[in-house]
Amino acid sequence: MAKVTMADVAKEAGVSKSTVSQYLNKRYEYMGHDTKKRIEEAIAKLGYQPNFLARSLKQKRTSTIGIIVANIMHRFSTEVSRSIEDFFHEHDIHAIVCNADDNPKKEKKYIEMLRAKQVDGLIIFPTGKNIALYESMIKENYPVVFMDRKIEELNVDTIAVNNKESTYHAIKHFIEAGHEQIALITPPLTISSRIERVEGYKQALSDHNLTLNPDYLKSVEIPAIQSELDKMFSLSKSPTALLAGNDLVLLEVLAFLKEKGIKVPRDLSLIVFDNLSFAHISEPTITAIIQPAYEMGKKAAELLLAQIMKENVTTPTEHIFEGRLIVRKSSEGYLFSK
Amino acid sequence: MAKVTMADVAKEAGVSKSTVSQYLNKRYEYMGHDTKKRIEEAIAKLGYQPNFLARSLKQKRTSTIGIIVANIMHRFSTEVSRSIEDFFHEHDIHAIVCNADDNPKKEKKYIEMLRAKQVDGLIIFPTGKNIALYESMIKENYPVVFMDRKIEELNVDTIAVNNKESTYHAIKHFIEAGHEQIALITPPLTISSRIERVEGYKQALSDHNLTLNPDYLKSVEIPAIQSELDKMFSLSKSPTALLAGNDLVLLEVLAFLKEKGIKVPRDLSLIVFDNLSFAHISEPTITAIIQPAYEMGKKAAELLLAQIMKENVTTPTEHIFEGRLIVRKSSEGYLFSK
DNA sequence: TTGTATGCGTTATCAC
DNA sequence: GTGATAACGCATACAA
Numbered sequence: 001m002a003k004v005t006m007a008d009v010a011k012e013a014g015v016s017k018s019t020v021s022q023y024l025n026k027r028y029e030y031m032g033h034d035t036k037k038r039i040e041e042a043i044a045k046l047g048y049q050p051n052f053l054a055r056s057l058k059q060k061r062t063s064t065i066g067i068i069v070a071n072i073m074h075r076f077s078t079e080v081s082r083s084i085e086d087f088f089h090e091h092d093i094h095a096i097v098c099n100a101d102d103n104p105k106k107e108k109k110y111i112e113m114l115r116a117k118q119v120d121g122l123i124i125f126p127t128g129k130n131i132a133l134y135e136s137m138i139k140e141n142y143p144v145v146f147m148d149r150k151i152e153e154l155n156v157d158t159i160a161v162n163n164k165e166s167t168y169h170a171i172k173h174f175i176e177a178g179h180e181q182i183a184l185i186t187p188p189l190t191i192s193s194r195i196e197r198v199e200g201y202k203q204a205l206s207d208h209n210l211t212l213n214p215d216y217l218k219s220v221e222i223p224a225i226q227s228e229l230d231k232m233f234s235l236s237k238s239p240t241a242l243l244a245g246n247d248l249v250l251l252e253v254l255a256f257l258k259e260k261g262i263k264v265p266r267d268l269s270l271i272v273f274d275n276l277s278f279a280h281i282s283e284p285t286i287t288a289i290i291q292p293a294y295e296m297g298k299k300a301a302e303l304l305l306a307q308i309m310k311e312n313v314t315t316p317t318e319h320i321f322e323g324r325l326i327v328r329k330s331s332e333g334y335l336f337s338k
Numbered sequence: 339m340a341k342v343t344m345a346d347v348a349k350e351a352g353v354s355k356s357t358v359s360q361y362l363n364k365r366y367e368y369m370g371h372d373t374k375k376r377i378e379e380a381i382a383k384l385g386y387q388p389n390f391l392a393r394s395l396k397q398k399r400t401s402t403i404g405i406i407v408a409n410i411m412h413r414f415s416t417e418v419s420r421s422i423e424d425f426f427h428e429h430d431i432h433a434i435v436c437n438a439d440d441n442p443k444k445e446k447k448y449i450e451m452l453r454a455k456q457v458d459g460l461i462i463f464p465t466g467k468n469i470a471l472y473e474s475m476i477k478e479n480y481p482v483v484f485m486d487r488k489i490e491e492l493n494v495d496t497i498a499v500n501n502k503e504s505t506y507h508a509i510k511h512f513i514e515a516g517h518e519q520i521a522l523i524t525p526p527l528t529i530s531s532r533i534e535r536v537e538g539y540k541q542a543l544s545d546h547n548l549t550l551n552p553d554y555l556k557s558v559e560i561p562a563i564q565s566e567l568d569k570m571f572s573l574s575k576s577p578t579a580l581l582a583g584n585d586l587v588l589l590e591v592l593a594f595l596k597e598k599g600i601k602v603p604r605d606l607s608l609i610v611f612d613n614l615s616f617a618h619i620s621e622p623t624i625t626a627i628i629q630p631a632y633e634m635g636k637k638a639a640e641l642l643l644a645q646i647m648k649e650n651v652t653t654p655t656e657h658i659f660e661g662r663l664i665v666r667k668s669s670e671g672y673l674f675s676k
Numbered sequence: 677t678t679g680t681a682t683g684c685g686t687t688a689t690c691a692c
Numbered sequence: 693g694t695g696a697t698a699a700c701g702c703a704t705a706c707a708a
Contacts, residue, residue: 345685
């Protein structure tokens with residue numbers, strides 16, 4: 001029965017609604033000490049709870065922002081969301097997280113739903129398939145920040161990691177350890193981050209005079225990875241090093257290696273592009289390219305808030321962060337003697 | 339500028355607001371075909387988007403429910419939330435997830451915020467520290483379902499797993515493999531699920547004529563676990579088997595074992611109480627007690643929906659699900675010969 | 677310092 | 693079949 005309203009409080013306290021409203025918005029400056037007290041008592045007595053909806057309707061501001069994550073199963077997404085929430089929490093803004101599940105239809109639905117609910121802005125890990133929708137938001141000057149994936153055609157604040165360079169670095173690490181048969185597995189090349197990772201891979205190979213073997217470079221859906229690996233490791237010359245394009249790819253790779261009895265790093269050197277909860281404690285520990293999720297989330301939040309507040313209105317830009325290669329056991333000690 | 343409103347559409351179509359409203363709510367039964375067409379065109383032309391806020395204010399129903407998770411870092415929480423979201427999605431109800439971070443203050447804040455936003459109901463993984471708040475919601479007949487933790491004093495729908503029996507089962511599994519020095523580590527005993535796990539542990543020991551060694555039973559905060567383990571494994575008789583009370587405990591345990599070079603299962607048998615992303619692929623694979631997260635989430639959602647719809651108003655009850663012990667390598671092959 | 681009137685964008689109740 | 697009109701709960705000029 002949260003049906004006790006401001007009018008009830010006003011009546012109980014013997015004042016008008018406006019005065020109660022003043023009180024709630026902490027404009028006590030010109031309020032009689034006595035009035036204030038009576039309102040306080042009335043609120044306590046009736047157990048009054050303000051109705052945010054009504055307030056938002058009037059103010060045209062919900063103090064809520066939305067985060068649309070491409071796939072909540074990635075640890076990176078979780079970390080970024082967490083960081084964004086923390087930031088907005090300090091500004092008394094509520095963040096609500098939706099999972100598009102890598103599905104453009106769901107993404108569209110969530111964008112529309114959140115906008116219908118009048119959220120003040122959106123941080124999106126775009127699937128990249130709803131260009132028209134993205135464009136309309138930008139054209140309307142609706143506050144938006146894109147995360148993790150760049151959409152070329154769009155003029156919008158975007159946060160990303162230097163995918164190409166980071167991948168280059170990892171592949172170079174393999175090459176310097178003596179590897180020549182280096183594989184990369186990613187999900188389909190539908191978004192910039194994956195495309196850039198492939199570019200970094202190719203660049204690293206060519207810069208070190210290694211020819212690209214198409215059998216070693218696969219971009220397929222997660223459920224298809226194991227069969228793709230099966231082909232790859234049935235080749236007469238199978239890879240000696242492998243970069244997993246993200247954490248979900250890695251899980252598939254590990255499952256495959258376990259089943260086939262392929263040992264890391266003895267039989268295969270391994271690196272994963274992403275943050276992982278167990279990279280430091282698995283056996284062996286796993287070399288990883290880490291994205292600064294916390295900083296990236298914070299930056300996205302700052303940019304969005306600026307747009308919402310219409311302060312520091314900079315022209316939309318890309319903000320690129322650096323990935324860090326954490327070398328662990330999975331990429332060491334490969335036996336070239338064999 | 340999503341400022342195009344129903345009035346604009348009405349004017350554009352040359353009809354009244356009421357008629358537009360009818361149209362939007364799909365009550366075309368008594369509507370002229372021509373009118374309908376004109377409204378459609380007007381909406382398309384102006385790019386009208388309905389305002390959910392205004393609708394909710396009027397209807398006293400937001401078609402939104404809240405999930406307050408104790409700690410989003412647990413995989414179990416994620417799985418349950420996902421299941422709840424899926425269920426409500428089918429009923430065109432939006433679920434928003436908040437993370438209390440095991441912090442009663444945050445929990446309170448979120449409950450109040452969500453209620454102020456007029457969400458239609460709440461599914462809570464309670465910290466257990468806001469009893470008065472829980473009571474007030476129940477007394478007001480506000481739709482609530484509790485998850486994972488029972489609060490004795492409260493008469494409310496509650497979903498949980500049979501913690502005691504599941505733990506008993508796991509400990510028995512250790513005992514039958516010949517173990518006598520069996521440890522259990524949990525976070526502090528502030529909630530029913532942890533208390534019940536300890537009860538199951540004690541019961542299993544006593545039923546098998548093993549005496550309880552207090553050095554083997556520790557309930558401490560996550561950051562204190564490693565030092566506690568350090569003490570435990572410095573004992574003259576250190577444990578030969580260990581049950582990690584949840585997934586976060588396990589991560590600490592694994593980190594400790596790795597540092598100390600203690601090998602599983604050779605030096606120590608290991609079981610974890612919880613769902614884990616990598617239990618089946620780690621080296622060794624990890625024996626786990628699995629909670630049926632999907633079913634539990636679904637049940638919680640069903641109960642909440644019934645409360646919201648005021649249908650099937652059953653008296654609040656506990657719904658207990660069964661944990662399943664998945665035996666893997668980490669609890670096999672301990673060498674008792676040494 | 678406090679009260680009155682009006683509007684935010686919908687939906688609901690009736691007339692017409 | 694369609695259209696006034698009054699809510700929903702709050703905030704905000706402006707008056708008093």
